[in-house]
Amino acid sequence: MSATKSYAGDGGYPASYYAATRNIVRTPVRLEGRVETDICVVGAGYTGLATAIHLAEKGYKVTVVEGAQVGWGASGRNGGQIVNGLNASLPTIQRRFGEDAARFIGGLVQEGGRIIRRLVSRYRIDCDLKSGNIYAAYTSAHMKELEAKQALWRRYGMDDHLLLDREGLRKLVNSEAYCGGMLDITGGHMHPLNLVLGEARAFESLGGTICEMSPVTRVDHKAARPTVHTSEGEVSARIVVLCGNAYLGDAVPELVSRVMPVSTQMITTAPLGEELADALIPSDMCVEDVRYILDYFRLSADKRMIFGGGTVYGGTDPADVVAKLQPNLEKVFPRLKGVKIDYAWSGNFALSFTRVPQMGRIGANTYFAHGYSGHGVTGSHLFGRTLAEAIDGDQSRFDMFAKLPWYPFPGGRMFRAQYSTIGSWWYSFKDAVGW
Numbered sequence: 196m197s198a199t200k201s202y203a204g205d206g207g208y209p210a211s212y213y214a215a216t217r218n219i220v221r222t223p224v225r226l227e228g229r230v231e232t233d234i235c236v237v238g239a240g241y242t243g244l245a246t247a248i249h250l251a252e253k254g255y256k257v258t259v260v261e262g263a264q265v266g267w268g269a270s271g272r273n274g275g276q277i278v279n280g281l282n283a284s285l286p287t288i289q290r291r292f293g294e295d296a297a298r299f300i301g302g303l304v305q306e307g308g309r310i311i312r313r314l315v316s317r318y319r320i321d322c323d324l325k326s327g328n329i330y331a332a333y334t335s336a337h338m339k340e341l342e343a344k345q346a347l348w349r350r351y352g353m354d355d356h357l358l359l360d361r362e363g364l365r366k367l368v369n370s371e372a373y374c375g376g377m378l379d380i381t382g383g384h385m386h387p388l389n390l391v392l393g394e395a396r397a398f399e400s401l402g403g404t405i406c407e408m409s410p411v412t413r414v415d416h417k418a419a420r421p422t423v424h425t426s427e428g429e430v431s432a433r434i435v436v437l438c439g440n441a442y443l444g445d446a447v448p449e450l451v452s453r454v455m456p457v458s459t460q461m462i463t464t465a466p467l468g469e470e471l472a473d474a475l476i477p478s479d480m481c482v483e484d485v486r487y488i489l490d491y492f493r494l495s496a497d498k499r500m501i502f503g504g505g506t507v508y509g510g511t512d513p514a515d516v517v518a519k520l521q522p523n524l525e526k527v528f529p530r531l532k533g534v535k536i537d538y539a540w541s542g543n544f545a546l547s548f549t550r551v552p553q554m555g556r557i558g559a560n561t562y563f564a565h566g567y568s569g570h571g572v573t574g575s576h577l578f579g580r581t582l583a584e585a586i587d588g589d590q591s592r593f594d595m596f597a598k599l600p601w602y603p604f605p606g607g608r609m610f611r612a613q614y615s616t617i618g619s620w621w622y623s624f625k626d627a628v629g630w
Contacts, residue, residue, distance in 0.1 A: 207263060212463035212501065212538040213271055213388035218321055219396060223264055223407035226428035232258040232404075234586065235423050235430040237411055237446075238438035240270035241571065242564050244394040245310065245579020246436050251401035253587055258430055259403065260423055262410035266391035268442040269571060272542030274461065274491045274503045276481040277311060277383040278328055280304045281551055281570050285347050288551065292599055299595050301351030305381055307573025310580055311390070318400070320393030323496040327480035328382030331364065331373040337485045341377040355381045367478035372527050384481035384493045387572070406430075411439070411446045416561035434586050437563040438579075440571070441545035449557045453601055454545040454566045460516045461503035461542075462524070463495065465535040472498035475528055490523050500524065500531065512541040544569050547601065554578055554596040562586070566601075 208214035234250055236243045239261035247257045261267070281288070281304065289297035315324050332338045338358075345356045357378045359367070364376045395405060409425040414435060421435040437447060441456040467475070472494050476482070481493035490504035502524045505513070513519050516539040525532045547553055547566030552574050554564045562585065564578040578596075585593035 208267060208388075209272060209540045209542070210538065211272060211388075211461070211540040212495065212499065213275075213386060215538065216386070216495075216497075217388050217392060219389070219392040221265060221392070221395070221407070224405070226260060226406035226409040226425050226430070228428050230258055230404075230406075230428065230430045232256050232430060232432050234258070234434045234436065235260060235421075235432035236436045236438060237414070237423060238268075238440065238443070239265040239391075239395060239405055239407065240268050240438065240440065241391060241394070241575035242440065242579050242582075243436070243438035244391060244398055245314075245576045246438065246564075246582045247403055247579075248314065248394060248398050248401065249580050249583030250586060251398055251403045253583070255586075257398075257403045258432070259398070259405045260409050260411060260425065260430060261405060261407045262439075262442065264407050265395040265405065266388050269440065269542055269544050270391040270575070271388035272461070272540060273387050273544075273572060274481070274483075275384050275387040275493065275501070275572075276328055276483065276491060277308045277385070277572055278481075278483065278570060279308060279353075279379060279382055279573060281568070281574060284344070285351065286343075291549065292551075296595070296599060298351065301348070301353070303577060303592075304573075305353060305355075306580070307575070307577040308381055308383065310576040311385075311573070314394060314397065314576075315385075315390070318393060318397035320390060320397065322385040322387075322389040322393055324383060324385040324390075325479060326380065326383045327478060328379050328384065329359075329364070329367055329376050329478070329480050329482045330379070331368060331370075331376040331482055331484045333373060333484060333486065335374065338375050340485055341375075345377060355379055367476070367480060368482050369475055369477060370527050373484070378480075382481070386496070411443075414447050414561065416447075416558035418558075419560065421558060421561050433560065435561045436582055436586070437561065438565070440565045440567070441543040443565070447557070447563075450563060450565065453553060454547050456543040457506050457546045457569075458512055458541050458543050459503060459569070460505045460513060460520055461501065461538075461540055462517055462520045462536050463502075463538040464500045464524075464531065465537050467494075467498050467500060467531075467534075469498055471530070472500070475500070475530065490527065492524070492527070499537070500528070500534075516541060544571060549601065551599060552578060552596075553599075553601050554581065554593060556597065
């Protein structure tokens with residue numbers, strides 16, 4: 196028989212703009228005792244909840260186990276940008292894995308955004324959802340990359356990208372920093388924590404159960420009926436789905452070497468006022484530049500600038516997030532020099548060595564998905580649907596992803612961060628000199 200108890204704490208949400216403006220405040224329920232269920236999902240972020248919702252819609256009894264609170268990890272801290280595609284480009288995927296893999300993935304990269312819009316519409320999730328995202332170019336080399344991307348996406352049936360010269364971009368993003376860019380009308384942005392909290396409420400409306408403040412200590416995945424253990428309880432299920440991504444820790448040793456946590460940082464200004472905000476981003480679209488270590492930004496619903504960027508391999512936080520990001524903000528928008536910063540925070544995403552997210556099985560009845568490499572908003576929703584399809588009996592798309600090879604990071608767990616940092620220096624140098 197299941198047993199749960201309420202938890203009075205706030206779950207330790209980081210002091211972010213998103214946490215301060217969340218529109219659902221939950222009373223967490225902690226796992227106690229033994230629970231029997233059809234499906235146990237580990238992780239109440241986008242992947243876990245997308246998987247859980249799709250399964251609950253099909254009538255499965257699903258229990259989600261979360262170590263902190265819903266959306267505590269990357270799903271509640273990210274830039275809030277609906278950017279189509281994976282971190283690895285389609286040419287990279289074609290080169291590494293072949294034309295069939297590139298064609299398969301090319302047909303799916305816009306699906307995650309469509310899933311988000313379906314969930315928001317069907318379950319009336321209030322998350323400030325808006326349309327359009329912009330890729331901004333600093334150099335002519337960047338513009339050539341965007342031209343090649345537009346041509347390739349058209350080859351795979353996606354004719355949603357409009358190239359922009361300097362003046363065309365200025366009408367959408369009023370900054371002298373860029374020489375041009377590209378608009379994806381199927382992209383968009385939203386309040387990421389309110390999205391994931393709304394998804395949790397949607398899942399519970401379908402009869403699902405979420406146990407929060409229940410860190411997983413181990414998973415017995417070799418038995419025919421796997422079991423998820425926490426310090427105070429356990430869940431026995433027909434199928435277990437591991438969706439902890441960068442925050443799964445060492446609970447499942449078989450997955451530790453597959454991904455590396457990487458920290459990215461964000462700041463949010465004080466409210467700018469309608470006139471200044473609209474002058475800076477007249478389109479009210481989200482923006483990311485196309486450098487290897489990129490900046491990304493957008494306006495909030497209350498007309499603040501939300502600005503992110505930077506990476507720290509290994510998942511450690513920089514000593515001063517504001518000092519790291521504010522000069523980049525002021526470079527893009529000199530009118531914001533000295534603007535008051537109300538919020539600053541960091542969060543981890545899971546990086547795979549190939550920059551392609553991974554999906555697979557450990558044991559006959561334990562699935563996993565992780566490694567979105569900074570493109571998790573759309574990828575997680577796509578993978579959630581794909582996992583649910585596989586569990587429900589259609590494994591065709593799951594098998595295509597599962598058979599893509601993965602590679603461990605050079606240097607092993609001890610030196611992988613240093614190796615990746617050295618590699619990033621090279622790409623940063625190429626960005627700096629305009630290669």
